[in-house]
Amino acid sequence: MKPLICLLTVFLILFLAKKVGHFPRLTLSLSGRIAMACMLLMTGISHFPMAEGMALMLPEWLPFKIEVVYTTGILEILSAIGLLMPSTQRLTGWMLIIFFFLIFPANILAALNHVNIQEANLNGPGSAYLWFRVPLQVFFIGWVWYFTIKNPSGEVKLTEG
Structure with a gap:
């Protein structure tokens, strides 16, 4: 829930600032990429203090496991940077879409095992x-696709031609 709140709050602030x-x-697209970068920065940093709990999400x-958690945290932080660099934003977008698909099994395992990542139990x-995570994961994938691949310039086209 916190990543979603971060994403939407930053986007709303930037939208209103514009x-x-x-x-x-x-x-619009730059705002979307900045918001996703902020969310990834937040979640990436959280991999370090919550490594024990996140390690419980991984298969036996x-x-x-701790090294995998640290590596994915670093990847999220680097992805946040990559989204903000015009020369890497599209590649970063595709890599994030793949990343969101790849981490989904860990979320399923966490749910089945009742993992509480904050308390590491x-x-x-x-x-x-x-029921919350599946639509959220699809939402994140759609967000990245729209703001980095489909509409990277941020120009909203109201009419064709």
């Missing part, structure tokens, strides 16, 4: 979590 201020370079057979919400 409406009331004079920010000619602040396009996977070695070096197994008293989390369980399968009810998936």
Whole structure:
């Protein structure tokens, strides 16, 4: 829930700033990429203090769980930077879409095992979590696709031709 709140709050602030201020370079897509970058920065940083809980999301057979958590945290932070660089935003967008698909099984495992990542124990919400997480994951993928791949310039086209 916190990542979604971060994403939408930053986007809303930037949208309102564009409406009331004079920010000619602040396009809709740039606002979307900045908001996603802020969310990824927040979630990426959270991998470090919550590494033990996030490691519980990974399958038993996977070695070096803490290192995997740290690596994915670093990838999220680098992705936040990549979204803001015009030369890498499209590639970063595609990589994030793949990343969001790849981490989805960890979310399923976390739900099935009742993982509480903040407390690093197994008293989390369980399968009810998936009813929120599945649409959220699809939303994140759609967000990245729209703001980095489909409409990277941020120009809103109201009519064709």
